Amino acid sequence: MRTALCDTLGIQYPIVGFTPSEHVAAAISRAGGLGVLGCVRFNDAVELDSVLDWMDANTGGRPYGVDVVMPATVPKEGTSMDLTKLIPDEHRAFVDRTLRELGVPELPDDAGEQAGVLGWLHSVARSHVEVALRHRIALIANALGSPPVDVIEQAHQHGVPVAALAGKAEHAVRHVDNGVDLVVAQGYEAGGHTGEIASMVLLPEIVDAVGARVPVLAAGGIGSGRQVAAAFALGAVGAWMGSYWLTTTEYLETMSESAAVQQALLAASSSDTVRTRIYTGKPARLLKTKWTQAWSTPDAPEPLPMPLQNLLVAPAHQRIHAAKDPAVVSMPVGQIVGRMNEVRPVADVMVDLLRDYEETLTRLDKTR
Amino acid sequence: MRTALCDTLGIQYPIVGFTPSEHVAAAISRAGGLGVLGCVRFNDAVELDSVLDWMDANTGGRPYGVDVVMPATVPKEGTSMDLTKLIPDEHRAFVDRTLRELGVPELPDDAGEQAGVLGWLHSVARSHVEVALRHRIALIANALGSPPVDVIEQAHQHGVPVAALAGKAEHAVRHVDNGVDLVVAQGYEAGGHTGEIASMVLLPEIVDAVGARVPVLAAGGIGSGRQVAAAFALGAVGAWMGSYWLTTTEYLETMSESAAVQQALLAASSSDTVRTRIYTGKPARLLKTKWTQAWSTPDAPEPLPMPLQNLLVAPAHQRIHAAKDPAVVSMPVGQIVGRMNEVRPVADVMVDLLRDYEETLTRLDKTR
Numbered sequence: 001m002r003t004a005l006c007d008t009l010g011i012q013y014p015i016v017g018f019t020p021s022e023h024v025a026a027a028i029s030r031a032g033g034l035g036v037l038g039c040v041r042f043n044d045a046v047e048l049d050s051v052l053d054w055m056d057a058n059t060g061g062r063p064y065g066v067d068v069v070m071p072a073t074v075p076k077e078g079t080s081m082d083l084t085k086l087i088p089d090e091h092r093a094f095v096d097r098t099l100r101e102l103g104v105p106e107l108p109d110d111a112g113e114q115a116g117v118l119g120w121l122h123s124v125a126r127s128h129v130e131v132a133l134r135h136r137i138a139l140i141a142n143a144l145g146s147p148p149v150d151v152i153e154q155a156h157q158h159g160v161p162v163a164a165l166a167g168k169a170e171h172a173v174r175h176v177d178n179g180v181d182l183v184v185a186q187g188y189e190a191g192g193h194t195g196e197i198a199s200m201v202l203l204p205e206i207v208d209a210v211g212a213r214v215p216v217l218a219a220g221g222i223g224s225g226r227q228v229a230a231a232f233a234l235g236a237v238g239a240w241m242g243s244y245w246l247t248t249t250e251y252l253e254t255m256s257e258s259a260a261v262q263q264a265l266l267a268a269s270s271s272d273t274v275r276t277r278i279y280t281g282k283p284a285r286l287l288k289t290k291w292t293q294a295w296s297t298p299d300a301p302e303p304l305p306m307p308l309q310n311l312l313v314a315p316a317h318q319r320i321h322a323a324k325d326p327a328v329v330s331m332p333v334g335q336i337v338g339r340m341n342e343v344r345p346v347a348d349v350m351v352d353l354l355r356d357y358e359e360t361l362t363r364l365d366k367t368r
Numbered sequence: 369m370r371t372a373l374c375d376t377l378g379i380q381y382p383i384v385g386f387t388p389s390e391h392v393a394a395a396i397s398r399a400g401g402l403g404v405l406g407c408v409r410f411n412d413a414v415e416l417d418s419v420l421d422w423m424d425a426n427t428g429g430r431p432y433g434v435d436v437v438m439p440a441t442v443p444k445e446g447t448s449m450d451l452t453k454l455i456p457d458e459h460r461a462f463v464d465r466t467l468r469e470l471g472v473p474e475l476p477d478d479a480g481e482q483a484g485v486l487g488w489l490h491s492v493a494r495s496h497v498e499v500a501l502r503h504r505i506a507l508i509a510n511a512l513g514s515p516p517v518d519v520i521e522q523a524h525q526h527g528v529p530v531a532a533l534a535g536k537a538e539h540a541v542r543h544v545d546n547g548v549d550l551v552v553a554q555g556y557e558a559g560g561h562t563g564e565i566a567s568m569v570l571l572p573e574i575v576d577a578v579g580a581r582v583p584v585l586a587a588g589g590i591g592s593g594r595q596v597a598a599a600f601a602l603g604a605v606g607a608w609m610g611s612y613w614l615t616t617t618e619y620l621e622t623m624s625e626s627a628a629v630q631q632a633l634l635a636a637s638s639s640d641t642v643r644t645r646i647y648t649g650k651p652a653r654l655l656k657t658k659w660t661q662a663w664s665t666p667d668a669p670e671p672l673p674m675p676l677q678n679l680l681v682a683p684a685h686q687r688i689h690a691a692k693d694p695a696v697v698s699m700p701v702g703q704i705v706g707r708m709n710e711v712r713p714v715a716d717v718m719v720d721l722l723r724d725y726e727e728t729l730t731r732l733d734k735t736r
Contacts, residue, residue, distance in 0.1 A: 003735050168639065188556060189566035197638050198557035198566035200589030200598060201703040205638060221568030230568060230598035232735060233728050270565050270573060271536065335569040360601050361736060364729055367371050367600060 001228070001357045005215050005238040008161070008182075009034050009138055010063050014238040015228070015353060016217060017346075018067055018141070019245045021254035022051050022058075027346035028245070029059040036065040036141055039128040048128055052135040065139030065163075066132040070125040070147045071306075072178070087312050091301050095316050098294045104316075104323045121307060126151070133158045141165075141184065143193060144282075146175040153179070165219065167195025167202070169209040176210045183210055184240045187220030191243040191334035193284045194220065194275065199231070207235030223336040225356025229364070243334040249345045257321060262343065264289065264326040270338030278313065279332060281306030287331045291320060369596070369725045373583050373606040376529070376550070377402050377506055378431050382606040383596070383721060384585060385714075386435055386509070387613045389622035390419050390426075395714035396613070397427040404433040404509055407496040416496055420503040433507030433531075434500040438493040438515045439674075440546070455680050459669050463684050466662045472684075472691045489675060494519070501526045509533075509552065511561060512650075514543040521547070533587065535563025535570070537577040544578045551578055552608045555588030559611040559702035561652045562588065562643065567599070575603030591704040593724025597732070611702040617713045625689060630711065632657065632694040638706030646681065647700060649674030655699045659688060 005014040012032030019025050025035030042048040055064055129151055132140060140155050141163040155162050161181035166172035172183045185206040187199030199220045207216050218231030219240035228239045245251060247265055252258060264287060272288045278295045279286055281304055286292055294300060303309045317330050373382040380400030387393050393403030410416040423432055497519055500508060508523050509531040523530050529549035534540035540551045553574040555567030567588045575584050586599030587608035596607045613619060615633055620626060632655060640656045646663045647654055649672055654660055662668060671677045685698050
């Protein structure tokens, strides 16, 4: 499995793996793909710095990337405290009532409530970029489309290419016009922020719109070599996989408290996801659980706009996470969750992808 | 382009084309695929009989099929009159008001209001099967999943295989257990009745569930050889295409009044569809127009269950059709509508599919 993307990024196989876990990211890079570490969980840039030190030492000298969350237009932004005041009481009351009804306990007094996930804030995402550019990163990806042009230029001054997600062809064109170097075509079936157009239709549209100018990667629904081959048939030169790594052995090394989440993912079918605004304020695909269902009842309030919704639910997420109940989980994941049925090392996943890809091409050859 | 499906159905290329137009269906069969004529528009079995006589004479001796709409369980069903009484006044008032607001004129007095589209009724669908089995059909497909077991047996007695649509793997298993011979895996991106799982994920699931027992065809988002290759990479042995034929030259030969519909389809992007229950009572993907938007306003009533919703909107469809306004159209179509940008003969579409398929396989070969 080899495309032009391998030369662009200096990798062996055109598999890019997004993950919030440095252990997973490093393992993907060591296995010949490009591990891309999600930065949104790092409220403190110093913590990110030390994790990237670890990445530098543990990827076997192979390239890796980072993923930030940064809108193209800089929002008016106060401190976390200012923003918190904008959250209506009705929303707070709904969250409190829902957690009580779902049997999610309060945190112990000594736990110390976190200040939300500040990585969604523009200033914090900028600090992630500053820190990342001090490390030997091979890619900065932005989960929200094109980052601001000055951030792209800053990356380019360090020789680092920038990737942006797109759910529509016109968005992809805008990203490339802004200077973005790689486009990730994110289909409806994908986990996290996603649009309404499925990969089967979206990929050729984006490839025809920008494929002559930049490499296009396929995101959404990929967990096997068959799916990589389908994505390449549709014109992608790389596969961007996120969800599928959540059930790897390495994931629990970073996310040691996530055993209940992994258990919920292993049990879910491809019908057990929902696209909703309750995670960040923008439509994102999540695992369907009692938590997401509570938000779709008639008495649930409308989710708030980004970044307020995440500030609202972040303390709830902390309580949900601590409760370790597989039935009450708040987790972005794509429809491929139906095929995430065992916990395996990253290297085994990669071997299977390559073998299945070869078998698929051999099978296709016989149709000529 | 050749798979085992070619031998199963006695066709040259594994392309199955669903269409309400006998001119399109015949042209697909003549071009080496299998044209499948949708029967739901025939209220009168005698009319279907004469159209199938025409098909027998105009497919150049090549095989063709028919598509009926038949639930697996026989519903309690009165006459059209009895059912009509079950439609609430609120719904009728909403339809009347909406048509007035959208500037859709009443029909002229001499037009004679049709009795709805009776093909959705079980008894009428059964009469379609009876009639079709008197012709040299090569396939009976059911747009609503497995038909009743006695209908499958009746088809088998005539040596005719039965195909059923499935939007979930468990539905596909049920269909095959009932005796269905081919499964059409209908992805989220497809037009008409469709589930929530996109083809990228759905196809391998259905292939792994039933692919060893029956051929699996891919439906949803297919309009190019790249997309056929992607579907085959995912494990399908045939492509089921519906939407894409709506902008062929032959379509207007049958549907002479549909120029406004074709105009609306040509102008639409892949974002201009919506999955809604307003057409039949079950979720179906339609072209997004002022008509579908009216049904998503806060004062719109909930759509009625099948078959009531279609009885409710059928007279409205007749008025909408007569008004010939591309902005007010009621038409099932998939997300591939974004690539339906010119009117071409069926034979040209087929030539392009084959050429693009070959080019895609050649391109994939270079990734090994």
